Amino acid sequence: MIYLDNNATTQIHPEVLTAMQPWLGEKYGNPSSTHRLGQESRQAVEQARYEVAAMLGCHISEVIFTSGGTEADNAAILGSLAARPGKKIILSSTVEHSAVREPLMALANTGYTIIEIPVDGRGQLNIAALEEHLPNPDVALLTIMWANNETGVMFDIQAIGTLAAKHHVLFHTDAVQAAGKVPVAFASLPVDLLSVSAHKFHGPKGIGALLVKRRTSWQPLLRGGPQERERRGGTENVPAIVGMGAAARRAATNLASPEYTHHIAMLRDRLENGILSRVPDTAVNGDPLHRVANTTNISFTGLEAQAVLMLLSQHDICVSAGAACSSGSLEPSHVLRAMHLAEPRAHGAVRFSLSAFTTAAEVDRVIDILPQFISRLRDVLPAGNSRP
Numbered sequence: 155m156i157y158l159d160n161n162a163t164t165q166i167h168p169e170v171l172t173a174m175q176p177w178l179g180e181k182y183g184n185p186s187s188t189h190r191l192g193q194e195s196r197q198a199v200e201q202a203r204y205e206v207a208a209m210l211g212c213h214i215s216e217v218i219f220t221s222g223g224t225e226a227d228n229a230a231i232l233g234s235l236a237a238r239p240g241k242k243i244i245l246s247s248t249v250e251h252s253a254v255r256e257p258l259m260a261l262a263n264t265g266y267t268i269i270e271i272p273v274d275g276r277g278q279l280n281i282a283a284l285e286e287h288l289p290n291p292d293v294a295l296l297t298i299m300w301a302n303n304e305t306g307v308m309f310d311i312q313a314i315g316t317l318a319a320k321h322h323v324l325f326h327t328d329a330v331q332a333a334g335k336v337p338v339a340f341a342s343l344p345v346d347l348l349s350v351s352a353h354k355f356h357g358p359k360g361i362g363a364l365l366v367k368r369r370t371s372w373q374p375l376l377r378g379g380p381q382e383r384e385r386r387g388g389t390e391n392v393p394a395i396v397g398m399g400a401a402a403r404r405a406a407t408n409l410a411s412p413e414y415t416h417h418i419a420m421l422r423d424r425l426e427n428g429i430l431s432r433v434p435d436t437a438v439n440g441d442p443l444h445r446v447a448n449t450t451n452i453s454f455t456g457l458e459a460q461a462v463l464m465l466l467s468q469h470d471i472c473v474s475a476g477a478a479c480s481s482g483s484l485e486p487s488h489v490l491r492a493m494h495l496a497e498p499r500a501h502g503a504v505r506f507s508l509s510a511f512t513t514a515a516e517v518d519r520v521i522d523i524l525p526q527f528i529s530r531l532r533d534v535l536p537a538g539n540s541r542p
């Protein structure tokens with residue numbers, strides 16, 4: 155199998171699995187228990203918190219473990235609003251993940267005004283439009299992702315956060331696709347809240363963290379116990395937290411060496427150039443100069459991405475489409491729509507996302523077989539008629 159869908163999820167690193175194993179077995183204590191078994195779990199959770207804080211450049215007291223990126227995003231948004239009851243405007247972007255978009259849509263039905271800042275054709279944020287809205291004293295929160303899950307495009311979080319701080323607007327960033335791919339130094343970033351998810355950097359699923367900067371006024375989403383310093387009730391998921399700690403330690407070490415990212419970028423570029431040069435009517439979507447190293451979103455213009463996906467899947471190659479089946483028809487994703495890509499290009503967008511486990515041989519195999527696959531598809535499914 156060739157796995158190029160690492161923005162969906164990554165393989166758990168074998169070291170992470172080994173670190174988790176005892177906590178799924180004999181070390182089953184509740185970290186809140188005062189006996190030895192419980193205290194072993196407490197120490198393991200605190201050790202993991204230390205690793206996560208070291209990876210993200212923050213203080214240990216700023217790390218709140220959550221059930222993943224979705225919970226971290228929801229907690230960031232709802233917890234910020236709860237602490238600012240008078241303010242009714244939320245600023246966001248047109249390309250956010252559903253973990254941010256959907257809570258915002260629900261809030262729009264309860265009296266909040268959601269203003270989505272547009273992006274340009276490369277998927278970059280319109281900073282001038284953001285600057286227009288930031289001075290409004292009714293703005294409760296700005297929530298803007300760091301790296302886009304579909305295109306890999308990175309927003310200039312430093313510049314956006316500096317603007318937000320100038321206007322005293324609270325700033326949350328969904329860094330789920332950035333953490334593990336670019337260094338994060340929360341302490342020196344003009345960011346108040348930041349979400350991450352372990353399964354995007356070779357940790358387990360169902361565990362993530364919300365970072366809340368010290369002295370930020372914010373209210374917990376889940377109440378029900380004193381865990382996480384009364385900021386997230388519920389017995390800690392010890393095996394997953396230990397796994398996240400181990401994955402964070404690996405990610406921090408990897409990112410400290412420039413070769414790590416360089417190697418992934420080199421393979422991504424080899425894949426991208428190979429496809430562009432050998433398959434006609436292809437184009438890269440998203441700002442090529444400001445992208446995470448592992449992602450390329452390529453349009454096979456005139457084809458339906460799902461058709462490409464299914465053909466690749468039959469040959470054990472895993473990639474993703476930038477289109478989702480909604481009520482029987484294939485709609486290009488909101489991200490590609492927000493970038494105003496022409497319909498035939500948006501429909502044919504396929505996301506390839508690599509990891510440190512990706513090999514040059516795998517990339518070369520995809521480059522070798524893709525041209526014939528695409529030409530076969532184009533023969534049997536003439537342009538505009540490729541919907542499976």
Ligand SMILES: Cc1ncc(COP(=O)(O)O)c(C=O)c1O
Nearest residue numbers: 222223224251253303330331351
């Ligand atoms: C940008 C972004 N935010 C949030 C999430 C949700 O994270 P999780 O799967 O841990 O709930 C994802 C997952 O795909 C994502 O890509």
